[in-house]
Amino acid sequence: MMKYLFMRQLNKQRLCCLSLVFLLLIYLPFASIYQNYTAAHAYDLLNSEEKFLYDVMQTLTEPLVNDPVQLDALKGTTWSARIGAYKISDPLAVVSQSSASKSWDTSFALTALVPLLVSLLAGRIFCGWICPATLLYELNTNFALFLNKLGVPIHRWDFDRRLKYAVLILGTLVTMLSGLMILPAIYPPAIVGREIYYVIALDGFSISTIFFVLTLMADTFVAKRGFCRYLCPGGALYSLLGRYRLLRIQRKVSICNDCQRCDSICEFGLHPMSDQFGQECNNCTACIATCPANSLQFHWTPVDQPYQGPGHQGRQYIAANTELIATDARRSCSG
Amino acid sequence: MLLVPLRAAHAVSQKITRRYLRPPGSLKEVDFLTACIRCGQCGEVCPNRCIKYFGFDEGVSMKDTPYIVPRVKACILCMKCGDICPTGAIQPVQRLAEHIIANVDMGKARVDENLCLSFQGKTCGVCYRACPLPDIAIRVGMLEQPHVLDQCVGCGLCERSCIQLPQAIKVIPAHTRLG
Amino acid sequence: MDNPPCLITLRRIVLLSVTLSCLSYQSVFAHHVLGRPAYSLNEDSNTPPSMSVETQVGDFFVTYMVFPAFPKATQPGRINLYIQGIDEGRYFNDNVTFLVIDDAFFSNRQEIIGTQNIDDGVYRQGFVFKENGEYLIRAHFEDNEVPYDIDFPLQIGEHSPVKPLVVTVLVLLFTIVGSNLLIGKRAQLAKFRAYRKSET
Numbered sequence: 179m180m181k182y183l184f185m186r187q188l189n190k191q192r193l194c195c196l197s198l199v200f201l202l203l204i205y206l207p208f209a210s211i212y213q214n215y216t217a218a219h220a221y222d223l224l225n226s227e228e229k230f231l232y233d234v235m236q237t238l239t240e241p242l243v244n245d246p247v248q249l250d251a252l253k254g255t256t257w258s259a260r261i262g263a264y265k266i267s268d269p270l271a272v273v274s275q276s277s278a279s280k281s282w283d284t285s286f287a288l289t290a291l292v293p294l295l296v297s298l299l300a301g302r303i304f305c306g307w308i309c310p311a312t313l314l315y316e317l318n319t320n321f322a323l324f325l326n327k328l329g330v331p332i333h334r335w336d337f338d339r340r341l342k343y344a345v346l347i348l349g350t351l352v353t354m355l356s357g358l359m360i361l362p363a364i365y366p367p368a369i370v371g372r373e374i375y376y377v378i379a380l381d382g383f384s385i386s387t388i389f390f391v392l393t394l395m396a397d398t399f400v401a402k403r404g405f406c407r408y409l410c411p412g413g414a415l416y417s418l419l420g421r422y423r424l425l426r427i428q429r430k431v432s433i434c435n436d437c438q439r440c441d442s443i444c445e446f447g448l449h450p451m452s453d454q455f456g457q458e459c460n461n462c463t464a465c466i467a468t469c470p471a472n473s474l475q476f477h478w479t480p481v482d483q484p485y486q487g488p489g490h491q492g493r494q495y496i497a498a499n500t501e502l503i504a505t506d507a508r509r510s511c512s513g
Numbered sequence: 514m515l516l517v518p519l520r521a522a523h524a525v526s527q528k529i530t531r532r533y534l535r536p537p538g539s540l541k542e543v544d545f546l547t548a549c550i551r552c553g554q555c556g557e558v559c560p561n562r563c564i565k566y567f568g569f570d571e572g573v574s575m576k577d578t579p580y581i582v583p584r585v586k587a588c589i590l591c592m593k594c595g596d597i598c599p600t601g602a603i604q605p606v607q608r609l610a611e612h613i614i615a616n617v618d619m620g621k622a623r624v625d626e627n628l629c630l631s632f633q634g635k636t637c638g639v640c641y642r643a644c645p646l647p648d649i650a651i652r653v654g655m656l657e658q659p660h661v662l663d664q665c666v667g668c669g670l671c672e673r674s675c676i677q678l679p680q681a682i683k684v685i686p687a688h689t690r691l692g
Numbered sequence: 693m694d695n696p697p698c699l700i701t702l703r704r705i706v707l708l709s710v711t712l713s714c715l716s717y718q719s720v721f722a723h724h725v726l727g728r729p730a731y732s733l734n735e736d737s738n739t740p741p742s743m744s745v746e747t748q749v750g751d752f753f754v755t756y757m758v759f760p761a762f763p764k765a766t767q768p769g770r771i772n773l774y775i776q777g778i779d780e781g782r783y784f785n786d787n788v789t790f791l792v793i794d795d796a797f798f799s800n801r802q803e804i805i806g807t808q809n810i811d812d813g814v815y816r817q818g819f820v821f822k823e824n825g826e827y828l829i830r831a832h833f834e835d836n837e838v839p840y841d842i843d844f845p846l847q848i849g850e851h852s853p854v855k856p857l858v859v860t861v862l863v864l865l866f867t868i869v870g871s872n873l874l875i876g877k878r879a880q881l882a883k884f885r886a887y888r889k890s891e892t
Contacts, residue, residue, distance in 0.1 A: 253557050258552035260597055265597075267550070278546075279544070283548075286600045357546065362550060363573065363576060363577070372551070384568045385569040
């Protein structure tokens with residue numbers, strides 16, 4: 179029972195994790211500005227807004243570091259970051275850079291090792307738990323429902339999930355042929371990380387924000403999580419890596435009651451009720467949290483179960499097997 | 514204009530853009546563009562906040578790559594950007610004079626004798642005093658007239674400090690030099 | 693090495709809108725950042741304020757300065773233009789024609805302000821604007837049969853400190869977060885209903 183309670187809380191924890199990443203992305207540019215002011219020893223020459231920033235950052239960081247220079251320990255975004263002595267990068271960055279330069283940089287590739295291993299183990303978990311764009315896209319899905327309540331028609335279309343693999347392959351090919359780094363320009367977590375830095379520490383948003391806002395609007399009016407499901411090259415890469423992931427969600431058919439809540443809540447349009455998770459599942463645990471029968475759980479296994487049929491607590495199964503159930507009941511009563 | 518960004522990666526000298534420098538320790542422009550992953554960490558770690566990022570105006574190939582405009586904020590050669598760059602688009606260089614002179618080539622300063630006050634008979638010498646490598650990168654003659662030497666690394670502190678409007682000493686970026 | 697002829701013909705009309713660099717609109721006050729004094733470009737500063745934009749086009753560095761830094765309507769002002777070759781720093785010597793173009797959305801008014809000779813290394817062009825607004829100053833010159841048209845933005849009068857894109861994004865974020873707070877726990881139910889509706 180405790181295990182089930184814990185499982186149901188995972189979705190909330192995931193939202194906390196996503197929010198934490200987002201807050202870090204906002205904190206880091208302010209830290210960069212604060213470090214500039216401290217390095218310049220220019221407190222007396224700051225204007226009032228700059229002084230306010232300095233004071234707030236000083237209050238926030240003083241308990242953590244002795245010297246503001248130590249704030250260099252944490253820099254970057256989810257695209258590429260440095261934590262202490264370790265650099266960690268998005269595997270898509272490695273794909274992009276090696277295609278563009280048509281050469282292999284082992285030390286850079288190693289910075290993507292941890293994300294690579296985690297993806298092999300847990301699939302598209304970056305998309306569900308870390309990606310800063312995911313937070314905005316998920317909030318946007320609820321916003322779309324809100325609009326729907328007001329009568330506005332929302333995401334009515336579905337496309338082919340394989341489209342994003344074409345985007346990944348095409349993007350890599352174009353990068354190889356032209357030497358242009360187009361993938362970081364269209365990849366939402368890289369965009370969100372950079373744009374937050376630009377608006378806080380530099381002159382303001384760039385054109386990539388417009389692109390991202392357009393994807394938000396497309397998500398609202400065209401297809402739910404349209405970019406993540408059909409166009410994201412990073413999502414495609416993580417899905418490929420996660421094809422034989424060990425950590426996956428599976429349905430316990432004996433307690434499933436076919437209520438369809440899991441199917442309805444899945445942001446990616448997967449079908450847990452039909453045991454269809456596939457490589458696209460990002461382990462977001464929304465289906466686990468919503469299942470009233472606790473029939474969805476994590477398992478350590480490299481393949482999905484084949485379709486197990488209708489849930490044994492559901493109407494369809496009971497109707498088809500009334501005799502069998504009655505016999506079982508009589509047997510258990512008597513024997 | 515669509516041709517310009519596609520050419521830019523392979524015909525660097527034909528670019529139409531503002532005069533800019535790459536961070537210290539950067540690879541040659543052509544290699545830089547295919548090594549930089551547009552992560553933004555170099556600007557974030559720069560304690561002088563001199564590193565800015567291109568928008569879309571200079572084309573797709575330049576977008577989100579770092580640059581420095583010395584007249585606005587020059588590079589103080591702290592070399593933190595090289596340490597943090599994950600791909601080596603900016604090579605790490607030790608913060609010692611001989612390493613910096615050997616490995617940093619952002620550009621070379623050039624004095625405009627028409628504008629320079631020292632060449633008009635008014636003793637100035639501010640650029641010489643701003644230089645982090647005086648007598649190595651720049652020397653002064655009569656009336657503090659500046660003469661840029663071969664070992665100038667192109668940090669731009671001289672350009673930043675020049676009191677003439679517009680500045681009489683400018684860094685000619687490494688990627689602009691033909692040959 | 694000479695530029696191949698095809699690239700020269702491609703550069704027949706070089707139209708460049710240079711976004712104002714940080715030099716112009718940043719309200720940086722007198723600073724001693726890391727020991728290097730920074731000149732202030734605020735209207736009230738001690739150092740002579742001037743708007744300066746620089747670019748690199750073809751074989752030239754072109755620097756454009758405007759006095760005063762924040763020109764206003766009916767106030768006479770001056771443009772200083774410096775054109776130097778990239779390779780040797782040689783000064784360009786021929787005439788430069790200045791035009792002004794109205795940069796407002798639905799306008800294409802343009803007129804020639806004047807043509808100037810080089811004067812001690814500078815091309816000086818005076819101007820007086822009758823109305824506030826956003827304008828482009830175009831400097832036109834020819835070097836070895838290759839025409840150059842270089843546009844620089846010039847704002848006369850006050851400019852709005854609020855950037856429309858930032859406002860749009862903030863409004864959007866506010867709406868999205870706000871609607872999430874409003875829909876709250878009913879989101880799950882709404883999703884379920886929407887799913888059932890799409891199934892039928």
